[in-house]
Amino acid sequence: MHAFDSTNPTPAQLDGIVCAGEDGPMVPVATVDGWQIFAHRMCVEPTPRSGVVLVVGDTSSRVALEDLVAFAYDCADRLQMPAKVAVGRGYDVSQYEAVVRHDSWMDTVDSVVLGIEAREADMFCIDADTLYAYPISTVCAHCWEDDDAAPVLAGDTWTPPVCRPCVEEAARMVATGALLVAA
Missing domain, CATH: 3.40.50 (Rossmann fold)
Structure with missing residues (x-):
């Protein structure tokens, strides 16, 4: 994906072609000669979001x-x-x-x-x-089993719902050094 510079659009971008593909949600990025130009958010944002x-x-x-x-x-x-x-x-x-x-x-x-x-x-x-219009989830975000999954507090962030067996397995792997925890 190429970054879009609204101060210096390419000829292709002036034709409305900002991104390699035209599928997916797009956001307005500029108005050139009275025409609004759209691009994928990831094409105009240099850093990806955290997922949080x-x-x-x-x-x-x-x-x-x-x-x-x-x-x-x-x-x-x-x-x-x-x-x-x-x-x-x-x-x-x-x-x-x-x-x-x-x-x-x-x-x-x-x-x-x-x-x-x-x-x-x-x-x-x-x-x-x-x-609160969204339903409570009981599906584990790790193994995708429909179990009694619930979020777990990891540092200062709640995880997506995780079932007890997956939490226990993650704790075991951290304890044995098989899984590194990001600081």
Whole structure:
């Protein structure tokens, strides 16, 4: 894939051909001579996203933080993606797949800033009401068995739902040194 420079489009790009393939979702990247040009997000974003959703909300007290951590668990469970709680505003929202806004996201300056930055970056943002429209997942994200899978807290990020046998196997492999854990 080639990067698109809106200040210096190639002749092919001026004809509307920005990416090698024209399939998949595209985003508007420029307007040239009155024509809007679209490209795949990966063609115009030089760094790939983390595959993690960022959860924003009130973290100003211990109780508020615990509530947000529990909400992040629900995010990982329902979206089947890792979910990280944003504490403070030192996050580049564009490095996350999506931003999920807890009901308390308008209660602190940090979470308001992150929520607005995500909207301004035209990111996928959903609120708590929308999140709860997704069903709870019982399918393990590792072995894909329909079991009693649940997210697991790994550091400061909830994993997608994982069944107990897969969690136990991962713990065994880490303990024996067969599996390295990224720091």
